[in-house]
Amino acid sequence: xxxxxxxxxxxxxxxxxxxxxxxxxxxxxxxxxxxxxxxxxxxxxxxxxxxxxxxxxxxxxxxxxxxxxxxxxxxxxxxxxxxxxxxxxxxxxxxxxxxxxxxxxxxxxxxxxxxxx
Numbered sequence: 001x002x003x004x005x006x007x008x009x010x011x012x013x014x015x016x017x018x019x020x021x022x023x024x025x026x027x028x029x030x031x032x033x034x035x036x037x038x039x040x041x042x043x044x045x046x047x048x049x050x051x052x053x054x055x056x057x058x059x060x061x062x063x064x065x066x067x068x069x070x071x072x073x074x075x076x077x078x079x080x081x082x083x084x085x086x087x088x089x090x091x092x093x094x095x096x097x098x099x100x101x102x103x104x105x106x107x108x109x110x111x112x113x114x115x116x117x
Contacts, residue, residue: 001026001027001106002024002025002026002027002028002030002031002097002099002106003024003025003026003106004022004023004024004095004096004097004106004107004108005022005023005025005095005108005109006020006021006022006093006094006095006108006109006110006111007020007021007022007023007111008020008021008111009093009111009112009113010112010113010114011114011115011116012085012113012114012115012116013115013116014085014086014087014115014116014117015084015085016085016115017081017082017083017084017085018082018085018113019079019080019081019082020036020079020080020082020093020095020111020113021077021078021079021080022034022036022077022078022079022080022095022108023075023076023077024076024077024097025076028076030099030101030102030104031053031076031097031098031099032052032053032098032099032100032101033050033051033052033053033097033098033100034050034051034071034078034095034096034097034098035047035048035049035050035051035058035069035078035095035096036048036049036050036069036080036093036094036095036096037093037094037096038089038091038092038093038094038113039091039092039094039110040090040091040092043091045094046060047060048060048063048067048080048093049063049067049069049080050069050096050098051069051070051071051078053073055071057069062088063082063089066082066083066084066085067080067081067082067083068080068081068083069081078095080093082113085113085115086115087115087116087117088115089113089115090113090114090115091113092110092111092112092113093110093111093112093113094107094108094110095107095108096108
């Protein structure tokens with residue numbers, strides 16, 4: 001099993017910045033990909049950004065150029081730096097880890113990000 005603990009959400013004004021962190025523990029050797037999804041009220045959960053073990057990243061079009069995903073493999077932690085935040089970024093952000101071989105996903109508990117206009 002893998003446990004994911006998120007931190008860093010909060011309230012920020014439009015144009016501001018936040019950094020989310022996600023620390024993994026447990027069977028971390030099974031993780032191939034880590035990243036973030038988000039879910040706004042009344043909407044489906046959507047991909048924000050993913051990063052592979054070799055550092056390859058993939059971003060949703062809506063956050064490209066504003067969000068940066070990085071990871072510290074020694075700490076089993078990854079970070080989502082969110083700049084130029086917009087009210088449309090308001091959502092609950094969920095940390096995600098994937099075991100591609102076993103087609104398994106693990107999720108964090110979610111952290112609220114609210115961007116005021």
